[in-house]
Amino acid sequence: MPLLLISGLAGEAGRYLADKLRETGTAVVDYDLRRVTEGVVRRRLRQGPLDALTTLELAHGCVSCTVREDLLPLLRNLARQPAVRRIVVRLDEVMDPERVCWELRHVLVGDRAVTDDVEIEAVVTVLDAATWLADALGDDTLADRDLRGAPDDERTVAQLTLSQVEFADVLVLAGSAPDAWTAAKTGAVLARVAPSAPILDLSHVDSKALRVAVPPDARRGEPADPHGTLLHGQPPLDPDCGITVLTFAAQRPFHPERLHDAIDVLLDGVMRTRGRVWVASQPDVALWIESAGGGLGIGHAGPWLDSPDGPAWEDVSAERRTLASLRWHPVWGDRAQELVIVTHQAETAEIEQALQGALLTDAELADGHQKWALYPDPFGEWHEEPCDDDVTAPARHDVNTGTGKDDTP
Template sequence: MPAILPVTLLSGLPGAGKTTLLRRLRAQSDGRRIGLIVNELRSADIDAATGAATDDVRVCLSPSDMQAAAAYFSQAGFDALIIEPSGLSEPTGMVETFRAGPGEHARFDTLVTVIDAWNFYRDYFSRDTVAQRVAGHGAPVGDDRRAVVDVLLDQVEFADVIVLNKCDLVNDQQRGILLGMLRALNPRADLIEATHGEVASASVLRTGRFNPDATARAAGWMQLMRGTPVPETTAFGIRSFIWQARRPFHPMRFAQLIHEKWRGVLRSKGYFWLASRNGHIGEWEQGGAISRLRSGGHWWCFTREEEWPKDAGHLAHIRSRWDERWGDRRQDLVFIGMGMDEAALRRRFEECLLTDEEMAFGEDAWANLTDPLPAWHEDHDEGGHGDHPGDAPGPGRH
């Protein structure tokens, strides 16, 4: 029976240096055969660009194509398989889409993301959509409204190994800031500094680092939510904190807050409780210059218990967050930043909570509070401008 091939998923924005890294890996293969699946149509010189023979490369645009390619590489005696998706693909989507793709002949082994050290700040604080970025590379303009920073964050936060490439183009301080940011955004990933894609193959091939649960929970914001501290870089003021409260936001004051500048906040995410939408969980997400709020469904206290999860672990989690009066309703937000004024941020959020007098109005009255926020079914993107994490834009247009 053919061996099950370990798969390395190689992600990174266009220009990060994935092709150079591939060429380096093939040059140090020491006789091992490395198959390559490319998940987009590429120029005819891809074989030459990656140093691969024609029989070592397959272009696969669907899960069924991938399954057939993986079967071929396995039966042909290859030792490892690399999947290189489009530079604007998100690894979470790739793993989900192609979960059945490699099939019985291959398994995900390592998720690798290549970061362009020179352009990281530009990409992180950009408000470009994927369609705009694709158009900038001369490709036909599509209607992909995803933000480039969303793709970048998915690639960083859902990775087992992060290769910080082009380190020769930044100085020591810039490199230190980048490494501190990446460690805070994904504490679990192995961080590798590289120039011209020079990475040891053992660091990215057949590492066994991929774990469906651990990789999915690697993001720094998720670690904070689960009560695990994330690495901080005191030399550059990179740190994090979590803010919680047991009373709802006033919609007018909260709407004003999200249009203010949150100096130094690089990443914020979590759940919030809005008085005017008392039964619904609010989801908040911000990365770089892009922020969103949307509905996360209903709080468990507004859901019949027979519809609650049945497994003991999930039920224990709900109970651990339960309040006799308010159920699971709460504010639960995490912040990762550089040079943040934590005391000022906490104070501004606390000012948005209902006062004692407003709380006394009662839940029926809260529904009549003036609420300028967009309807829950609409994604709400607001953005600012900035190009350095020391003056990072916060959520909102300012």
Template sequence: MPTPVVLVAGLHGAARTAAVEQLLADHPGSVAIHHDLREVTHGRVQRSVRDTTGVLDTAEVRLAHGCVTCTVREDLLPQLVMLAPRSALLVVDLWDSVEPRSVAEAVDCDEARDVLRLTAVLTALDAEDMPEDITRGEPLSEVGKPAAAGDRRYLAEVLARQLEYATGLVLHGGDEDDQDLSRRVLAHLAPISPIHTVHALPPVTGAALCTGELAERVDPATAQLPYDAQTDEIVTMVWRSRRPLHPGRLFEAVDELVVESVRARGRFWLATRPDQLLAWDSVAGIVSVEDAGPWLAALPEAAWDLVSPARRLAAALDWDPERGDRVQHLVFTGPDLDIDRFRALLDSCLLTEAEERAGLDAWTRYDDPFAAILTLRENV
């Protein structure tokens, strides 16, 4: 039977180490592998393997290209395959700023499936630091946590992806108030993810995960987005509409929407781009708008068989006789959000009834400030 593999991610090194040590203690015969990426920008990575007795092996890995993808492909996977026959559990202790999705999908590959089975993706979080870190917009390069040369990601951006992709979250450290605040924040940011403590970790030796299903939980077209909620000062607001958005008015509203929310995401469409499903992703004041492909309503029915069942189900749940699956579905989370003002601001970005009646020919002539951003991303 394939050896179980659990990934442990997290920007907070002490929390991650505590979770890894507990997994080793809970599962006799297990080993943990870690790649230290502090020198990855110079093409060097330090690999270590340990069990409950201490470090078993260390080596310096030199890469043709200093990046996480190369580290996984050239060293992590071969090491896991080599260690699997004599290990009860393989624990992958990911470097601080590594996002678990790419590693999970690399482990869940055809060539290793007879030897390895991915069983859990945990993100360890420091209860004292997490509520503040999700608001920090510093680049990783400025805080000493880049995962590759030229890494342009931001600290809060990486933290959001680590905790939203995981199958389980592990809180460590802090006092009772820190733990309580972290749980309240996580209930808004990742409401479907179970929260554990280091001393009560979830089972990690069961059936293999399907990384396709994990991806569908966070991909824009199928994401399981948070719902309306308020916990003391923390507010999550869901905004939905069928009407198209005016690109100019939405662009003018972006700064206010982003600055006053800590986390926002979802899918939307512009009157100038009726066939494109656009993804909105913002955290700690950093916003990204990307083309996530066509709406199903823009495709011939014969092409629907080429998309996943989850995508078809998401479209069916949002289906409208006139608009198809086109929908504005954005979710904003922040402290003391003024829900009424946010809704009014977003509603003001929709086409008016007169603009809607003018039709597509008129819409395509609107100035579209998003065009430069989307064209740039398409060419990257």
């Protein structure tokens, strides 16, 4: 059963797109988290003459669990109905489509995953051309906009909107930019954070146009491999409208305290940071860093291939094997620093200098693992998920003054 997911902060435009795609045989599901602080999630299902609004109570205080326990069985049920030929799900503005797609692929309903019954044909993100750039560059939190996906949701608007764009197979632009400069800068940002996603005009979109626009190599809901490539597609590496892509790579570990001190450079004048780092005091695990809009999240990305408990080569993707082979070090194996940083005001030379200064010196490198293990480590304690569930997102640790992702779908 084909499944189309619609995400994006432009809620009204997203609902309009879902309406446009409502054809004979299409079931449209719409989630609304605007009353989540009252402990309520609402779901609307339209299928043929049926137009049903269902109120869901938060499952043990967890939005992710509530949506998971409702959406996954619902999709399996719809996929079995002969009258349904396609499913469109419009996610609430604050929902992360990557998290939803992960659950569709990995959470069992009965004895099978939902993707045994449905096939994600595309993830579409709808953008408001008038406001998207300000959202992506701003420091507002979702709470500032009264858009929290959970009572304790601390994400920034920029973190959410950039992750929605990065995960999209197709971008749909609603309205128009207020001026030529905003339009040009928005285009420059999108070309660097989502270079593979074609951009369509909402006024001209229909089901056929969407299907044709999906690139042959689209991810179609495949969650990102934290050990995979950081530059999807072919983003321009030359500056445009003040937007610059900086790649940072090194094959020696970070000193944990110096990295913690240097992290401020990823919050000032930086639109987006994504990548994996190797901290000397934690030699066997990769840490994942994401930043946007003054918010910073540090996640656990699992062991390196060269770690004692690392995965077998045949158990990881061909992409990961290739990347590891290209950078394999005779002593460090596949351990390395790899960050992609999109800036709009910061001096890239200052960022490079700060990160280089956080690496171990030659003398510290010579001290070896036993001494590294004694370093004070600000990244050593991890945030616990709010609910006791067998399926949770990777743990996140909030660093400095920024915020990290929580369990919000």
